[in-house]
Each structure stands twice: as C-alpha cells, then as structure tokens.
Amino acid sequence: MARHLGCGLFSDDGKVRRTFVARCPELGLLSIVSVVQLAAGPLGLDGPAVRELFQCVREQARFEPSRRDPAFEWYRAQLG
Numbered sequence: 001m002a003r004h005l006g007c008g009l010f011s012d013d014g015k016v017r018r019t020f021v022a023r024c025p026e027l028g029l030l031s032i033v034s035v036v037q038l039a040a041g042p043l044g045l046d047g048p049a050v051r052e053l054f055q056c057v058r059e060q061a062r063f064e065p066s067r068r069d070p071a072f073e074w075y076r077a078q079l080g
Contacts, residue, residue: 010035012065033071050078
C-alpha cells in the first residue's frame with residue numbers, strides 16, 4: 001500500500017519515524033491519519049464513515065495521533 005501511494009513507510013511510532021527519515025528521507029513517510037485522508041475520497045468514505053472509523057480506532061486500539069501529525073487538524077475536523 002505504501003508503494004502504491006508513492007511512499008516508503010507508514011508509521012505513527014516516533015522512534016521509527018525519526019530513524020526512517022534520518023536514513024531514508026527520499027522515500028517518504030506517511031502517518032496512518034494521512035493514509036486515511038488520502039484514501040477516504042477514492043474509497044467513497046463520507047464524513048460519518050471516517051468519524052466512525054476514527055472513533056473505533058480511538059476506543060479499540062486506544063490510539064490518538066500526535067499533535068505533530070501532518071494531518072492532525074484534518075483528523076480533529078473529522079471527529080467534529
């Protein structure tokens with residue numbers, strides 16, 4: 001999937017992100033929120049579907065993206 005989106009790696013882990021960018025900056029790096037943002041339109045996910053997806057991720061995986069995530073403001077907007 002990363003390759004299809006023209007990216008080297010998807011990760012939200014801070015240490016992984018720092019190491020990857022330091023060693024392979026030319027390959028590109030996306031956060032999971034950025035992947036959902038890119039995929040929502042082509043997959044036909046509307047606002048309520050994206051909101052439900054993120055709510056499930058927050059509750060079941062106990063995941064909240066970092067405020068430093070490039071797509072954090074989009075993420076917050078989706079939650080309403």
